[in-house]
Amino acid sequence: MWHTHESKMHSYKKRRRLKEIHFQPQICACEILGTNSDAQNTCAGIEKIMHKKDRIRARGERMRSKKIYRRVLILLLIFNIIGMVLFIYFKIIKKVPDEIKILVGKEESFDFNMPIKANIVTEDIGVISVNDLKVPDNQISIDMKKPFTLGSTKTGKYNINLKLFGLFNFKNISLDVIENIELIPCGIPIGIYVETDGILVLGSGRITGEDGLNYEPINNKLKSGDYILEINGVKVKDKEDVIEEIQNSNGDDIKLLVRRNKEKITVRVTPVKATDGKYKIGAWIRDDTQGIGTLTFTSTKGDFGALGHGITDIDTGLLMDISEGSVYDADIMSIIRGKEGEPGELIGMIRQSKKYKIGRIDQNTLQGIFGTIDNNYNWLLKQEPLDIGLKQEVQKGPAKILCTIQDKVEEFDIQIESIDISNSNHSKGIVIRITDERLLDMTGGIVQGMSGSP
Known part of the structure; x- marks a missing residue:
């Protein structure tokens, strides 16, 4: 009985130890089962199963790693393709203008070196020539990867459709064929005076009322850049008109007609009685x-252009809407030299009288101010004119500018360093560097007041 009991106990312990092997596979089975033949076979089988599971697990991990690797490669490829397309897109945007001008009867050369096919659509057969060859077709194709020339025997506007890689519609540009224009370069200092078309709102401020409290009557009603045109139906021409109409309200609501971004709106404001x-x-x-600038050119037809950029408000930085304006003769009194962080300035005196009025300002644009010369200054129209140069004809290298520093118009040496024929910046098509030592000694470079120097 004892032996039987002992044998059963031994079998129970053996089974228990086998269960421990199942739950603790990291323990060597041979150490638990002993060294007899059955134990060794069991041990080998268990280890074989364990190795198989390890191989399956390792294979699964390798497959997961490969999947992740492939996904990363695919994402990188997609990002590279997107990046390449965007790079080409913005390069073309910068290099290809929205508008091309050519002179009637003259061949103009172009070299964009871009993977683009251009189709010029025209109903006038034989009017447009490409590479000096008449193309009798209503749709002329140009490979913009290679240099080419364009010409026309007739003025007018034509549409050019661009296709990227010859496949994808990319953009449309305008081909403008114009008559030759002769201009007279000037470079003389001028005084500029303009009146706004409406009363320009610069910003808002707080008012301390009679009750000692602070008020902001126009908060969330008027914005910087708004133009006040009327108050209670009365047109206002200057600041004094605005002040008068506000006083006449006696604190009652006033109705303002305002121009905001070319759109007219009505705003109601309640004036506050201040301390x-x-x-x-x-x-x-x-x-x-008002300010000082430079007259760029006059034309034989009596027109002028000046400043080279638009007249903007000094506080808001916005292009000003003008109702009328004039340019006057001006004298340069002194020069504040430019230095790093400070642009410098020409200090002048405006001769603001009818006798010294050079002309009337008709337009204030991003490219400058334009207008008509008065009869008093017809002598400006009698100098030797020059043919205009189109932007595709400008080249990097040495050049000259005309400006007045010491009571007379003089030529000064410059270097054209870069050219942008696109329309990304309407008032900055080239970057120049002053190389004339005499001008550098006097001004330190380009200073305020020289804007518009031809």
């Missing part, structure tokens, strides 16, 4: 501006 007893709406306003 000085006057009614106010808390608006900083401007109705005119």
Whole structure:
């Protein structure tokens, strides 16, 4: 009985130890089962199963790693393709202008070196020539990867459709064929005076009322860059008109007709009686501006262009809407030399009288101011004119500018360093560097007031 009991106990312990092997596979089975033949076979089988599971697990991990690797490669490829397309897109945008001008009867050369096919659509057969060859077709194809020339025997506007790689519609540009224009380069200093078309709102401020509280009547009603045209149906021409209409309200709501981004809107504002007893709406306003610039050119037809950039408000930085303006003769009194961080300035005196009025300003644009020369200054139209140069004809290298520094117009040496024939910046088509030592000694470079020097 004892032996039987002992044998059963031994079998029970053996089974228990086998269960431990199942739950603890990291322990060597041979150490638990002993060294007899059955134990060794069991041990070998268990280890074989364990190795097989390890191989399956390792294979699964390798497959997962390969999947992740492939996905990463695919994502990188997609990003590279997107990056390449965007690079080509922005390069073309920068290099290809929205508009090309050519002179009637003259061949103009172009070399864009871009993977683009251009189709010029025209109903005038034989009017457009490519590479000096007449193309009798209503749709002319050009490979912009190679240099080419364009010409036309007739003025007018034509549409050019661009296809990237010859497949994808990319953009349309305008081909403008114009008559030759002769201009007279000037470079003389001028005084500029303009009146705004409406009363320009610069910003808002707080008002301390008679009750000691602070008010902002135009907050969330008027914005910087708005133009006040009327108050209670009365047209306002200057700041004094605005002040008068506000006082006439006696604190009642006033109705403002405002131009905002070319759109007219109506705004209601309640004036506040301030500590000085006057009614106010808390608006900083401007109705005119003036400054010194340079006359760029006149034409034989009596027109002029000046400044080289638009007249913007000094506080808002916005191009000003003008109702009228004039340019006057001006004298340069002194020069503040430019230095790093400070642009410098020409200090002048504007001869603001009818006798010294050079002309009337008709347009204020991003490219400059344009207008008509008065009869008093017809002598500006009698100098030797030059043919205009189109932007595709400008080349890097040495050049000259005309400007007045010491009571007379002089030529100074410059270097054209880069050219942008696109329309990305309407007032900055080239980058120049002053190389004339005499001009550098006097001004330190280009200073305020020289804007518009031809």
